[in-house]
Amino acid sequence: MSKVFSRNSRIQLPTVARGEGVYLYDKEGKQYLDGSGGAAVSSLGHSNERIITALNTQLEKLAFAHTGFFTSESAELLAELLVKKAPKGLEKVYLVSGGSEAIEAAIKVARQYFLETEQPQRSRIIARRQSYHGNTLGALAVGGNMWRRRQFAPLLIDTSHISPCFAYRGLRLGETVEQYSQRTANELEQEILRLGSETVMAFIAEPVVGATLGAVPPTLGYFRSIRKICDRYGILLIADEVMCGAGRTGSFFAIDQEAVIPDIITMAKGLGAGYQPLGAMLCQNYIHDAIASGSGFFQHGHTYQGHSMAAAAGVAVLEELEEKGLVDRVNRAGKYLLSALKAQFGQHPHIGDIRGRGLFMGLEFVADRETKEPFNPEANIAGKLKSAAMSKGLICYPMQGTINGTCGDHVLLAPAYIITDAQIDELVEKLASAVSGVLGDTDR
Numbered sequence: 001m002s003k004v005f006s007r008n009s010r011i012q013l014p015t016v017a018r019g020e021g022v023y024l025y026d027k028e029g030k031q032y033l034d035g036s037g038g039a040a041v042s043s044l045g046h047s048n049e050r051i052i053t054a055l056n057t058q059l060e061k062l063a064f065a066h067t068g069f070f071t072s073e074s075a076e077l078l079a080e081l082l083v084k085k086a087p088k089g090l091e092k093v094y095l096v097s098g099g100s101e102a103i104e105a106a107i108k109v110a111r112q113y114f115l116e117t118e119q120p121q122r123s124r125i126i127a128r129r130q131s132y133h134g135n136t137l138g139a140l141a142v143g144g145n146m147w148r149r150r151q152f153a154p155l156l157i158d159t160s161h162i163s164p165c166f167a168y169r170g171l172r173l174g175e176t177v178e179q180y181s182q183r184t185a186n187e188l189e190q191e192i193l194r195l196g197s198e199t200v201m202a203f204i205a206e207p208v209v210g211a212t213l214g215a216v217p218p219t220l221g222y223f224r225s226i227r228k229i230c231d232r233y234g235i236l237l238i239a240d241e242v243m244c245g246a247g248r249t250g251s252f253f254a255i256d257q258e259a260v261i262p263d264i265i266t267m268a269k270g271l272g273a274g275y276q277p278l279g280a281m282l283c284q285n286y287i288h289d290a291i292a293s294g295s296g297f298f299q300h301g302h303t304y305q306g307h308s309m310a311a312a313a314g315v316a317v318l319e320e321l322e323e324k325g326l327v328d329r330v331n332r333a334g335k336y337l338l339s340a341l342k343a344q345f346g347q348h349p350h351i352g353d354i355r356g357r358g359l360f361m362g363l364e365f366v367a368d369r370e371t372k373e374p375f376n377p378e379a380n381i382a383g384k385l386k387s388a389a390m391s392k393g394l395i396c397y398p399m400q401g402t403i404n405g406t407c408g409d410h411v412l413l414a415p416a417y418i419i420t421d422a423q424i425d426e427l428v429e430k431l432a433s434a435v436s437g438v439l440g441d442t443d444r
Contacts, residue, residue, distance in 0.1 A: 054313065121199055246317075
């Protein structure tokens, strides 16, 4: 019996032995096409030579020095590279070990900013239903996935949640996309006024919603309206790019495609590409300056923040993206993937929507395409799809509860940026075989 406390104590997982490119191999030698990068993590695939070399070089010099005593060359360089890519004004970078830590840092820096600027009454956070921002208690509290929150609810800070920007489920008959964008954004203003605008400190949202909705991009103009509302009431806008950032959606920062500048950005996953645990919180200069000129001390920290090995991996990831033009390649490969998915599943009676940006795609499964009725949760379509895909040699990211945390099933795809057209064809073919095994054979 394994001594590892695993995620699911009722299943026995294969043991991974090695990775190469877009493939993983278990100890029995079976090959798996990594079609989701785990959870959109392995953006550069497995066994990248540049990153391995960078880690070996860093390890020979230094593995760890606590950031309470030292900074490091790799941390300083990574921060500089991120700032060069960041939207205007986001010039301070707080390096952490993952997405949940990045969200915790964002929440705390937002709170401390208002304390430093003599607005202690601002403590409320508004987020969206069916969002996911991490699994630590602070991150879980701002997340809007009821299934994840339910058993820990007594431990969570009080947070407001408004509707997601989810046109497939939310667009009303006769309503234009522009009207839908405005109506959905207006919920933020209504909630601000309900709570009392002087009490709200931040609104947090994923530019492209990942795990809980399945690669849902915003409708046109939504985030521009959100930005105006935040400005009107002096509220910070936090863009959670933990899953959708670092090039995943076809621009290094996903929020850039919305033509707005947030106050805070969080990122992780693709930033370290799985080679090291790495995340970051970037904030506007004025947030940092309020603390620097006030108390001077950000009352927050983790032992491994700014870890020199993790930062070295991040630097190598950014160099690889830049020198090989991989963010541009995400756009090209993403178009091919979307075309292949639509050709295979566009008329499937149990696939209601195919959506996403770049190499971040989702397929939503329905019992009836016309009514968009979901499958009964007891059917466990997502769980069955995961098992069926693994048996075919495909790793994808199915999730149940797409609509409200209980009902609805989708599959998230987030392959490495290096995936070839032939490998995309392989991915779609294996996914089709898995879908057929769960839902039966259907005509295209």
